[in-house]
Amino acid sequence: MTQTQPKNALDANLVNNLMNAVTEVLGTMAGTEVTLKGVEPIPNYTPTGDISSVIGISGEHGEGMLALAFPESLCKLMVARLLGLSPEDLEKDDMVDGIGELINMVSGRAKTALSEGSGTTYRLSLPSIILGNGHEIAGRPKNAPFLLMNFEAEGQAFHLQVTFRNF
DSSP: OOOOOOOOOOOOHHHHHHHHHHHHHHHHHOOOEEEEEEEOOOOOOOOOEEEEEOOOOOOOTEHHHHHEEEEEEHHHHHHHHHTTTGGGGHHHHHHHHHHHHHHHHHHHHHHHHHHHHHHHHHEEEEEEEEEEEEEOOOOOOOOOOOOEEEEHHHEEOOOOOOOOEEE
C-alpha cells in the first residue's frame, strides 16, 4: 500500500533536503557555520526580509516558492565570502548576483528531492531579488502550507521561507 502525502502538508523529504541544503551551501560556499534554530508552520505568515531571493518551483504535481531572507549585514558578509571579496568592496550588483546564486543552489536541492519522489520533473524559475528593509513578499500559492525555517550564522538570524502546494 502506497502512502500519499496530504495535499496540505509539506513533504518531509523536501523539508529535510532544504534544511541540509542551507547549512551545506552556506557552510561550503560562504565558509560559515549555520545552525538551524527551529522550523515552524505559520498558516497566515507574510514573508519578510531586508534582502530576499525568491524562486518559484513548479511541476506536474505541485507548485511553490522558496525565499531566502537575510538582514543586510549578514547578506553582505555571506556574499562577500561567496565571491572572495571583502564586504567593503561589494557593489549592489554583487549582492544581487550573490544572493541569487545562493537561492539557486538551495532550490536545486528542492527540485531534486521533489523530482525523485514524484517521478516527474520540476522546474525552477529565475530568482527574483527583493531589496528594502522589512519588505514583504507576496504571491505565494493560495491554500498552500507555509513553513518558516529559522537559521543563525555569525550571530545573526536569517530565514528560509517555504511554501508548496501539491496537486
